[in-house]
Amino acid sequence: MKKKLATLLIWAMPYAASAQSVKYSYDNAGNRIKREIVMKTKSSYEEASTTECFSEMLLEKNIRIYPNPTKGRLKVEIAGYENSDRCILRIFNASGQQILSTHATSSWTELDISSRTNGIYILYISLNNKETTWKIIKK
Numbered sequence: 178m179k180k181k182l183a184t185l186l187i188w189a190m191p192y193a194a195s196a197q198s199v200k201y202s203y204d205n206a207g208n209r210i211k212r213e214i215v216m217k218t219k220s221s222y223e224e225a226s227t228t229e230c231f232s233e234m235l236l237e238k239n240i241r242i243y244p245n246p247t248k249g250r251l252k253v254e255i256a257g258y259e260n261s262d263r264c265i266l267r268i269f270n271a272s273g274q275q276i277l278s279t280h281a282t283s284s285w286t287e288l289d290i291s292s293r294t295n296g297i298y299i300l301y302i303s304l305n306n307k308e309t310t311w312k313i314i315k316k
Contacts, residue, residue: 249290249291
């Protein structure tokens with residue numbers, strides 16, 4: 178009986194692990210300020226690849242990136258963006274070559290990498306001389 182139970186638990190672990198995720202939020206000093214465990218139902222898990230959004234605080238502005246993984250069109254939203262803000266968005270390929278560079282002129286910007294090959298890219302965001310990087314997956 179114990180052997181059957183152990184086998185059942187081993188088979189069920191990958192499904193249980195994929196049904197939840199943990200998200201962390203940090204302040205500007207790098208201190209973790211929030212940990213959020215998100216439990217997904219089957220329907221939300223299937224929709225997550227197209228609607229999941231990732232966010233980070235930079236200079237008291239919330240930056241949201243979605244969808245990631247993307248099929249080519251990536252949206253970047255900066256909540257609290259003002260016309261006086263200076264924001265540069267750059268995308269680099271795995272070799273470190275810059276493949277796209279643009280200035281954000283509003284609270285949201287769409288970046289198009291649909292003509293690029295599938296793989297991993299780095300999104301570099303410079304907002305008023307503060308920087309952050311994101312891993313972007315194009316599928």
